[in-house]
Amino acid sequence: MLMETSDETLALAAAGGDAAAFSALLERQYDRMFRLCFRLTGSRHEAEDLTQDICAALPAKLRGYRGEASVTTWLYRICVNAAHDRRRRAASHAKAALGWGEWEVARRAVAEDEAEATDWLTRAMRALPPDLRDTLALVLDDMTHRAAGEVLGISEGTVSWRVSEAKKHLARLRAEEER
């Protein structure tokens, strides 16, 4: 049965052009992708959009899947890269936009996101530097430091270091918040 097939088998089948396998895989992984996207962006609205970006690009990327990494690692890598791209685009967009209308859209999205971040946790996550945030998002998602390192393309030691840095940041933010 399809549901008992491993993610890797499904992904390989989908890479070969099997639409049913692709659908099944996506249905299985969607919530997990969304969860990670939320942690990467700290905003539901951003997370929905980011997941949409990923969904749109996933079929093309899947063709490059050779089963070398686990599907989870592979998907997470795509998520982290997409989040990174999105951030970079947002930054250069804000800088280079010529029409004020577009700035407005960006400005409103930012204002809305900020209003949305009512709890300190989301705010704190967003205050982290992007690489720390990415690392923490993965580790909080029950990934081992080694697996997170694989996703990010860095060593296990670097992951551990980043996690402790992130903790320091958060502790400081919390202290400020409570003051």
Next chain:
Amino acid sequence: MTDDLDDLKRMMDAATPRPDAARRAENIALAEKNFADLQGSRDEARLMSAAPKRGLWTGVRQMLTSLTSRGALTASTAIVAVGLVMLTPFGGSVLDNVRSRGTPDEQVGMKRLAPEEPVVIAEEPMAADDTAESAPVAASAPRARDLAKVDVYEGDAAAPPPPSVVAPAPQAEMAPAMGITAGRAVGDIVVQPQLPDTEAFANADANPVKVVSEDPVSTFSIDVDTASYAVVRNSLTNGTLPPADAVRVEEMVNYFPYDYPAPEGDAAFLPTVQVTATPWNPDTRLVQIGIQGALPAVEDRPPLNLVFLIDTSGSMEDPAKLPLLKQSFRLMLGQLRPEDQVAIVTYAGSAGRVLDPTPAGERSTILAALDALGAGGSTAGQAGLKQAYATAAEMAQEGEVSRVILATDGDFNVGLSDPEALKDYIAAQRDSGTYLSVLGFGRGNLDDATMQALAQNGNGQAAYIDTLGEAQKVLVDQLGGSLFPIADDVKIQVEFNPGQVAEYRLIGYETRALRREDFNNDKVDAGDIGAGHQVTALYEVTPVGSPAQLNDPLRYGAATGAAAPDDSGELGFLRLRYKAPGEDASRLIETPITATSGNAEAGFAAAMAGFGQLLRGSVYLGDWSWEEAIALANETKGEDPFGYRAEAVQLMRLAQSLSAN
């Protein structure tokens, strides 16, 4: 170490929302469509999805697949989402049919493991992660959704938006918007769902006490804005203390007219300095610098060209916004003369000129255009501001004064994500001689910070209109001041005499601080002053030898720092620079600050400064209480012909009660 990470993880798990069901189906459908496109065969996808497997979801997917394949390739996903919601009522029966057909061979997909069709499309390299390029459909959807969401959110936290405001949002988009509100109360972290308040206020930390021997010079730009007082009033009358950042002490002081002597002859204005006892500290003195602008005879004023740039976006629907705005402008119209000209530009959906330049004498034409304004749609773009400036340029003639009056609830669309470009644009227009005033209406998404930035860069004033009474004050009683500039770039520099003054503190003007060297630099922009305007600045100074001195003298370096006490009687020296309108070079006014006592009426400024500082929770007031502030305000209220000051006392009493809770 691991423990707090576990804590964090628990919190994170609780905070993580569930994906929105509509978006989920939408996104998956998008992925499937792209997948099918990539295989070069849309038909395959349809065939596959006919293998029903998991009931509801498969059914929805099938509907979406057939919907999108019906030539909706270029349509945005938002439209697909609308289709989904509208079709759902029928979806039930569709699903039943599918289910009753039984379960065909589910392995049909697996049998095709070896692809029959050759791979014709070049593989995208793994590293190329730019999802935007491969997702042209995705690009348009978030924007449509953004606008829809803003519409849903707009409005006052106190007064939920009327249904008509919500209506323009595409139906499907309401689902994610509602979902967010509900999604906040997930798990252990229960956050009260509330309409987000997108107000932003411009402010900075209160000015610290400076030691004269170390830093004897204080430089700032004057500020004729009064928006802060009206915002404070609005908060208090609504039963809440204003946010501390909404309180700009200098604007609260400047809201009130004081009885300063008027300049004589050609002078644009006259500074008045008086030194009084500090109400909240017996050991310090209050230096009050008052500047009275000349009030040219009204009949001599040049013709006015006014361009009303009116925000008619959906959020302006509120009774405190567009309707009040119309009433306010109607009041103002009565003050204009027949040779003045009025034009109206709106921006919502698309910017448009709804009234071509019209002589103010044609009242009925102008009123009809004003009445025809209706709120709706979302805010449209810099187009509005550009068009307003273009219209003003068209109307301008030699010897006339042109001004754009921007009326908005703050959600205006001038792209503050790039404040530098905005600043440049407005500054360029400023050099062309067109001034800009900003009138804020309503609360909830009042972008006070943006208003400030706009008015400061546009050589204009920012005022906040919350009642018709305020409109009367700003637009009618002070019409001259708000519309006719008499001096540009007015800067104040005070040098304190270390022989007399040990420490000083400028009260308010935090957002107006200038660097010492900027005082003589005519390139540096500063505040402008209009006909009849008044500006008041207050310093709290600690005389040499006073027990109130906060900083101990330095053990080392005292020899160079402290000057010998002198008996000149001068506390300091006031320098004031301004430019006559249209001129590039500044003029200088200088006057020593001597220990003169002022008239009691001007003491009301001290009461207002105390009011503002109490609201901000200033650390410099000691145990000075609301009671004492109110008593002082009552004592110094004076004649108060317009009742502004009586109202202030009322507000102070309200604030006293509210802060007791």
